[in-house]
Amino acid sequence: MLKKVELEDFQNKLLDRRVQIEKNLTGTTLELEGMRDLELNDEGDYAAASAETIVDSAILVQQRKELNEIELALDKIKKGSFGICEMCEEPIGGPRLEVKNFARFCITCREITEKEQK
Numbered sequence: 001m002l003k004k005v006e007l008e009d010f011q012n013k014l015l016d017r018r019v020q021i022e023k024n025l026t027g028t029t030l031e032l033e034g035m036r037d038l039e040l041n042d043e044g045d046y047a048a049a050s051a052e053t054i055v056d057s058a059i060l061v062q063q064r065k066e067l068n069e070i071e072l073a074l075d076k077i078k079k080g081s082f083g084i085c086e087m088c089e090e091p092i093g094g095p096r097l098e099v100k101n102f103a104r105f106c107i108t109c110r111e112i113t114e115k116e117q118k
Contacts, residue, residue: 014073017066021066072104
């Protein structure tokens with residue numbers, strides 16, 4: 001079971017990351033909107049802009065997914081279930097939570113869910 005100080009630390013890290021992602025999402029969205037207004041002179045310009053748009057769009061999707069995971073983790077902190085594996089209901093190790101603050105599964109269960117998704 002995590003101590004109150006540890007929970008507050010994770011909550012602060014999650015809140016900081018949420019702010020960063022929200023800034024990233026706003027910036028990337030503005031960049032994509034700006035690209036729509038570009039006057040592209042040739043196919044090379046168009047290809048470069050398209051490639052950049054594809055990458056930016058993929059980043060947006062990934063960041064939105066991470067933002068959802070952060071919101072789930074913050075909700076779990078409020079409910080008192082943060083740091084508990086959703087699958088086996090055992091505590092998620094501290095080192096794993098340090099690396100991935102919004103982890104929903106312990107290492108063992110994460111491996112099982114990843115195999116099932118393939």
